[in-house]
Amino acid sequence: MKRMMALFALSACSPTVITVPINYSVVDDPSERHIRMIFENTNNRNICIDSDYWPNETGTINSLDERMGLHIGDDQLINNNNIDEYCPGGCTYRVSPGEEITATIPYSDFGVPEDLVNSQKILEFRSQGYLC
Numbered sequence: 001m002k003r004m005m006a007l008f009a010l011s012a013c014s015p016t017v018i019t020v021p022i023n024y025s026v027v028d029d030p031s032e033r034h035i036r037m038i039f040e041n042t043n044n045r046n047i048c049i050d051s052d053y054w055p056n057e058t059g060t061i062n063s064l065d066e067r068m069g070l071h072i073g074d075d076q077l078i079n080n081n082n083i084d085e086y087c088p089g090g091c092t093y094r095v096s097p098g099e100e101i102t103a104t105i106p107y108s109d110f111g112v113p114e115d116l117v118n119s120q121k122i123l124e125f126r127s128q129g130y131l132c
Contacts, residue, residue, distance in 0.1 A: 024039040033112075038102050046094055051091035056091075068125040095129075
């Protein structure tokens with residue numbers, strides 16, 4: 001009985017994580033052959049985004065589960081340039097109120113054919129963060 005009470009007490013003290021959607025904008029740059037994602041924190045609190053939900057400096061997502069797609073007309077190209085990496089100290093991006101983070105994903109990660117470089121593109125990627 002004492003063990004059950006201790007477990008209940010520990011679970012009652014666990015912090016509540018408040019998740020928030022990451023509404024990013026997308027800029028397609030055919031001349032540079034990349035897609036740029038931009039997120040500006042308009043919240044009045046810090047937002048943290050784990051590396052599963054935001055690309056790193058090379059455009060790679062640190063997850064084997066999350067996928068990024070690029071729709072060009074009827075074609076859907078998948079970015080399989082994902083890694084599953086251990087990050088000592090964590091791989092979290094902390095975005096303060098008013099700050100902005102960007103990520104650049106090269107067309108080559110999607111295998112965009114040369115004849116579709118100048119076509120309209122729609123990025124499909126679910127990103128989420130949490131108040132921190």
